Structures are given as structure tokens and as C-alpha cells.
Amino acid sequence: MAEExxxxxxxxxxxxxxxxxxSEERKVGILVSLLALMIVTAAxxxxxxxxxxxxxxxxTITLAHLSPLGDTSAVSRLYDTIVxxxxxxxxxxAITVGVALATSGAVFQGCFRNPxxxxxxxxxxxxxxxGASLGIVYPQFFLSIQVSAFIFGSVAVALAYLLARTxxxxxxxxxxxxxVIIGSVFSALVSIMKYISNxxxxxxxxxxxxxxxxxxxxxxxxxxxxxxVASFFVLWLLGWKLNILxxxxxxxxxxxxxxxxxxxxxxxxxxxxxxxxxxxxxIIAWVGLMMPHAARLLLGPDHRFVIPAAAMLxxxxxxxxxxxxxxxxxxxxxxxxxxxxxxxxxxxxxxxTRGRAIFG
Amino acid sequence: xxxxxxLYFNYGKKPVFEGVSFDVDEGxxxxxxxPNGCGKTTLFKCCLKFxxxxxxxxxxxxxxxxxxRIENMAKLVAYVPQEHKPPFPYLVKEVVLMGRTPHLRGxxxxxxxxxxxALNALEVLxxxxxxxxxxxxxxxxxxxxxxxxxxxxxxxxIMFLDEPTSALDFSNxxxxxxxxxxxxxxxxxxxxxxxxxxxxxxxxxxxxxxxRNGIVAEGAPHHVITEQVxxxxxxxxxxxxxxxxxxxxxxxxxxxxxxxxxxxxSRFGMRNSVPAEVELI
Numbered sequence: 001m002a003e004e005x006x007x008x009x010x011x012x013x014x015x016x017x018x019x020x021x022x023s024e025e026r027k028v029g030i031l032v033s034l035l036a037l038m039i040v041t042a043a044x045x046x047x048x049x050x051x052x053x054x055x056x057x058x059x060t061i062t063l064a065h066l067s068p069l070g071d072t073s074a075v076s077r078l079y080d081t082i083v084x085x086x087x088x089x090x091x092x093x094a095i096t097v098g099v100a101l102a103t104s105g106a107v108f109q110g111c112f113r114n115p116x117x118x119x120x121x122x123x124x125x126x127x128x129x130x131g132a133s134l135g136i137v138y139p140q141f142f143l144s145i146q147v148s149a150f151i152f153g154s155v156a157v158a159l160a161y162l163l164a165r166t167x168x169x170x171x172x173x174x175x176x177x178x179x180v181i182i183g184s185v186f187s188a189l190v191s192i193m194k195y196i197s198n199x200x201x202x203x204x205x206x207x208x209x210x211x212x213x214x215x216x217x218x219x220x221x222x223x224x225x226x227x228x229v230a231s232f233f234v235l236w237l238l239g240w241k242l243n244i245l246x247x248x249x250x251x252x253x254x255x256x257x258x259x260x261x262x263x264x265x266x267x268x269x270x271x272x273x274x275x276x277x278x279x280x281x282x283i284i285a286w287v288g289l290m291m292p293h294a295a296r297l298l299l300g301p302d303h304r305f306v307i308p309a310a311a312m313l314x315x316x317x318x319x320x321x322x323x324x325x326x327x328x329x330x331x332x333x334x335x336x337x338x339x340x341x342x343x344x345x346x347x348x349x350x351x352x353t354r355g356r357a358i359f360g
Numbered sequence: 361x362x363x364x365x366x367l368y369f370n371y372g373k374k375p376v377f378e379g380v381s382f383d384v385d386e387g388x389x390x391x392x393x394x395p396n397g398c399g400k401t402t403l404f405k406c407c408l409k410f411x412x413x414x415x416x417x418x419x420x421x422x423x424x425x426x427x428x429r430i431e432n433m434a435k436l437v438a439y440v441p442q443e444h445k446p447p448f449p450y451l452v453k454e455v456v457l458m459g460r461t462p463h464l465r466g467x468x469x470x471x472x473x474x475x476x477x478a479l480n481a482l483e484v485l486x487x488x489x490x491x492x493x494x495x496x497x498x499x500x501x502x503x504x505x506x507x508x509x510x511x512x513x514x515x516x517x518i519m520f521l522d523e524p525t526s527a528l529d530f531s532n533x534x535x536x537x538x539x540x541x542x543x544x545x546x547x548x549x550x551x552x553x554x555x556x557x558x559x560x561x562x563x564x565x566x567x568x569x570x571x572r573n574g575i576v577a578e579g580a581p582h583h584v585i586t587e588q589v590x591x592x593x594x595x596x597x598x599x600x601x602x603x604x605x606x607x608x609x610x611x612x613x614x615x616x617x618x619x620x621x622x623x624x625x626s627r628f629g630m631r632n633s634v635p636a637e638v639e640l641i
Contacts, residue, residue, distance in 0.1 A: 113447050240470070243454070244461055247446045250410050254441075255514070256434025256462035301448035 027305050030298055034312040041316050042091050045323045049087060050330060053079050062088065090216040092225065093280070094322045095315035098287055100228045100277040102314025104270035105288030106295065106307050107235055110242040111263050112172050119274040119288040122179035122267075126186035127156025128278040133193035133205045145208070149279035156182050157271045168260065210334030211282035213322050224276050231273045232311055238266060239304035246303070284336050286343035287314050293350055361386040361549040362518060367416035369399070369406055376402045380416075382568045382578050384551055389544035391560030391581070392553035394570035395593055400553040401442065403570070404520050408439055420518060434462035437518040438511035442526065444503070449494035452506050456481055459513035481513035484539060500527035508536060512543065519543070521552040525559065537563040557598065557609040561585040569593065585609060
């Protein structure tokens with residue numbers, strides 16, 4: 001009881017006010033449990049792998065690296081490298097990519113007022129795929145596959161946006177059509193690249209398109225995670241504005257939220273993190289479409305809760321999928337295959353059981 | 361409070377209205393009345409800056425709306441659209457709380473006061489029982505009531521309502537008009553368009569009548585809702601009678617039938633004369 005009172009007074013001092021009829025404690029509770037779930041999943045994933053390392057060793061190494069006084073000389077170099085240089089950055093990158101795709105999925109669905117939209121709708125993935133294949137086929141002209149994928153992914157969305165813009169307005173239908181057009185153009189360009197590339201480059205392109213965390217390193221984590229985390233918080237803070245936008249342009253105007261301005265900001269940030277994620281790990285399907293649905297199922301459509309919930313579910317889901325990808329067989333399975341195989345039945349289940357509530 | 365001066369608007373080459381002018385004083389409940397397709401909704405959208413008009417000006421609260429920023433407009437004027445269905449199943453209380461958006465500030469934004477105002481607005485409309493239902497699964501009439509509650513929660517000086525009673529049952533229509541009347545008495549300026557001549561003549565302080573050529577008449581309801589004006593816009597469909605001292609607009613055929621009926625009754629001696637309360641104006 002005393003605990004309960006103390007907890008409440010802390011919340012109130014932080015500006016949280018209770019009011020009858022608007023209880024948000026349950027939702028906050030669910031968010032906290034989702035965060036806990038993600039952390040636990042990550043902790044379990046560290047100890048899984050093709051190379052058997054005992055759980056005790058895994059956590060000894062992890063804790064040794066995390067504490068300032070840690071000493072890793074007690075464990076073998078090989079174990080240390082596997083846990084600290086391979087598994088942990090890979091898991092962190094999986095979380096980052098999951099957060100990026102799920103958050104931008106929620107944002108895109110809200111902006112486009114359509115629960116079937118995914119972050120790739122404006123052509124990021126096809127643009128990035130073309131950039132990556134250019135980088136693979138002509139390594140002499142492009143500094144890195146990642147940079148080239150990022151640039152072309154962003155260029156594709158910018159083109160779609162420019163195509164759709166007429167007289168200071170970007171109607172949603174036009175924007176989606178422009179995205180489809182740009183996407184198909186870049187897909188055709190990818191096909192050309194596949195056609196003219198030699199066998200090894202072709203194999204690399206195909207693998208890239210299926211997505212995977214094979215090359216995850218601390219460098220990737222250091223580059224991508226800070227941007228994704230910062231963008232996530234900005235998008236989260238815009239959650240209420242996104243609620244208003246999802247009511248429609250005129251509604252938003254009536255309520256003092258400029259639809260042009262906020263849609264531009266939201267779509268730009270969402271595109272930035274999607275493009276970063278795709279350029280780092282390739283095209284991973286379903287996460288951006290499914291996680292916002294799952295979040296809405298748990299917490300209702302209010303984007304102040306959907307965005308963080310989707311992000312944490314996305315992180316958890318990709319850890320699970322990637323752990324399966326690297327442990328199911330001795331060779332790696334591209335993670336995009338697993339996300340789709342696990343994801344499709346889930347969405348089918350949603351459609352059949354809760355279709356009306358979610359899809360309107 | 362609201363002045364519309366010589367407004368011109370056309371969709372492409374097709375003119376919607378030309379040279380529309382009228383004004384509404386503070387605390388007035390003004391009805392906008394006119395046939396389908398005469399540009400009432402377009403006029404609303406021009407006044408709310410959803411559409412850019414080509415000539416003329418709209419002045420609200422003493423300031424030309426072209427000088428109002430979108431955030432400030434929302435603090436000044438609320439809008440209840442005709443029909444609206446969002447894709448996500450927001451709860452009714454969340455939709456009403458969205459009305460508080462223009463007044464939110466800071467990072468955490470929504471305060472106890474905002475939530476209380478949202479719940480109060482639901483109580484004003486007596487739809488507190490809907491608070492926890494998904495808004496997009498309500499009936500059209502219930503959604504209209506919710507949007508009305510949102511406009512009240514928005515707490516603005518001016519309200520635009522686009523056919524606020526079109527989907528409501530009879531008792532709710534009367535309830536909404538009475539609520540609008542009460543809100544106007546508190547000093548809010550209301551412009552509501554409606555297709556029911558009786559409603560505008562019973563409840564409004566002022567009526568503006570439009571047809572495809574612009575404003576036909578403007579002024580107090582008993583000066584404006586007359587057979588002459590109604591003939592002008594509806595071409596001989598309506599008759600205006602006084603029933604027990606209250607003006608009624610009714611279809612001319614019904615009005616004539618009723619008078620005949622009474623005359624038959626009186627001929628057979630069931631009544632001595634045409635009842636005093638039914639008379640021709």
C-alpha cells in the first residue's frame with residue numbers, strides 16, 4: 001500500500017495526473033512489460049548460437065565488458081570474440097532495425113490513414129535495392145554498398161514525394177500511386193543490374209534482397225542506433241499530432257495541426273530510419289506492417305502508445321527471427337524469409353478474428 | 361465577429377458562388393439555408409481556409425483570416441463536418457479529447473483540465489455512455505453528436521456546423537439545436553447550415569438564405585423564411601402557416617389538403633369554424 005502511494009506521488013510529480021475515465025496506467029504497464037520482454041529476449045538470445053558456449057560464460061563476458069572494472073582475461077579469447085564481437089552487436093542491430101521499421105510502419109499507417117501501408121510503400125526498398133546492386137556490381141564507383149543503398153533509398157522517396165506534390169498539397173492517393181510508380185521503376189533497374197551482373201555478384205544481390213544480419217558489427221551499431229533512437233523519440237513525441245493527422249487533412253486543419261507540415265516532417269524522419277535500416281541489413285518484410293497492428297491490438301489506436309509498443313515488439317520480433325535464422329541450421333537462413341513465414345499466418349489470423357476492428 | 365465580404369470561388373472554370381457577403385454578430389446563432397449544391401459547404405471551407413477563395417475577404421474576430429496562422433485559427437473556430445469516418449478505432453473520449461489539441465502546450469501536453477473538459481463536453485450532449493466505444497463503429501447520428509462534443513471541448517469563439525442534425529433522430533435534432541442555442545447564449549458565434557426551414561426559423565437568431573446565384577435574403581428568421589423567399593429557391597413547393605402562433609413551413613400540397621380537411625369537417629358541423637390557430641399568412 002505504501003509502495004503504491006509512493007509510486008503515485010512520483011508519477012504526479014512528473015506531471016502525470018489521474019482522472020476518472022482516462023486511466024492510462026494499464027497502458028503504461030503494458031509498455032513497461034513490453035520493454036521487459038524485449039530485454040529478456042535479448043538476454044536469452046545472447047546465450048544461443050551454433051557454437052555452444054555455457055550460459056555462465058556468456059554472462060561473465062557480457063558483465064565484464066559492461067562494468068568499468070571488468071576483466072575478460074579469465075575467459076577464452078574465442079568465447080570473448082563470439083559473444084562480444086559477433087552476438088551482441090548483432091542483437092543490438094536487430095533491435096535497432098526492428099525499432100526503426102516498426103516505428104516508421106506506425107507513422108506511415110497513421111499519415112496515410114491506412115492500416116495496410118508499410119514503410120516501403122514510397123519506394124525506399126526498391127531504391128535501396130538498386131543502390132545496393134549498383135554498389136555490388138560496380139564496387140569501383142561506389143564507396144560502399146550501404147552508402148549507395150541509403151542514398152538511392154532516400155532519392156526514391158524524395159522523387160515519389162515530388163511527383164505527388166501539386167499546388168502545395170500532397171494528396172495521399174497520389175502519393176501512394178507515385179510511390180508505386182517509383183518503386184516499379186527501381187525494381188526494373190534492379191532487374192537490369194541482376195541481368196548484367198556475373199554469378200557471384202548476382203548471388204550477393206539476391207542475398208542482399210532477402211535481408212540479414214550476417215555482417216553486423218559494432219561499427220554498424222554505432223552508426224545506426226543513435227540516429228534510430230533519436231528519431232524514435234522525436235516520432236514518439238509527435239504521437240498525438242499523428243492521431244490528429246490520421247483523422248484526415250481537414251480535421252487536422254480544424255484542430256490546428258498543419259497537415260502538410262507535419263506529414264512532411266513525419267514522413268521524412270520515418271524514411272530516414274527506414275532507409276538506414278534497409279541499407280544496413282537489406283529488405284526485411286512484414287515487421288513494419290505487422291508490429292503496428294499488434295500494438296494497436298494491445299493498446300488501442302492512440303499513437304502515443306502505438307509507437308513505443310510497436311517499436312519494442314519490432315525489436316523483440318527481429319531478435320527472435322534472427323536468433324532462429326542463425327541457429328535453426330548450421331548455415332544461415334536470410335532473416336527476411338523467417339519474418340515472412342512467421343508473419344503471414346499471424347496477419348491472416350488477425351484478419352479472420354479481429355478484421356473488422358482493425359481494418360475498419 | 362464573422363464578416364464575409366464579396367467572396368468569389370470557383371472549382372476550375374465552374375463558378376460556385378460569386379460576390380457572397382454577410383456577417384454574424386457575437387453570440388448569434390446564424391442558420392445558413394439553401395438548396396443542395398448551392399455551395400454552403402464550399403462557403404464553409406473557404407471561411408475555414410481549407411479552400412482558397414479567389415476574391416473577397418473573410419474577417420474573424422477583427423482579423424482577416426489570411427493573416428491567421430493555422431494554430432491560431434483552431435483556437436478561434438471549431439468545425440463540425442457533415443460526415444467523417446477515420447480508419448482507426450479511436451475511442452469516443454479520445455476523439456473528443458482531440459478537440460483540446462489547439463490548447464495543448466508542452467511536451468506532456470494533455471493535462472487534467474483538458475481531460476475534464478472532454479468528459480464535460482460528452483455530458484453536455486448526454487452521450488457519456490458512449491465514451492468507451494470505438495468512434496468509427498458508431499452510427500452516423502452518434503458520430504455527429506461526438507463531433508459536436510469535440511467542437512464544444514475545443515472551446516472556441518466561433519463554431520461552424522455543416523448540417524449538424526442531418527443524421528439524427530427527431531429528439532436528438534431538437535436536442536442539438538437547443539444545445540447550440542445555449543452555447544450561443546454563452547457568447548459563442550455559431551454558423552450552422554441546415555436543410556430544415558422550420559429548424560432555422562425556430563432556433564436561429566438570424567438566417568442567411570443562399571441559392572446558386574449567391575445570397576437571396578438575410579436577417580431575422582420571420583423576415584427571411586417567407587413563402588416568397590422559399591418560392592424563390594424551391595419553386596413553389598412550400599407554404600408557410602402559423603400553427604398556434606408558431607410559424608410552420610410545410611409542403612404546399614399538405615397545407616392545402618389540411619385546409620380542405622378542416623373545411624369538410626366544418627361543413628358537416630363537426631367544427632363550427634376553421635380553428636383559430638390555423639390561418640393563412
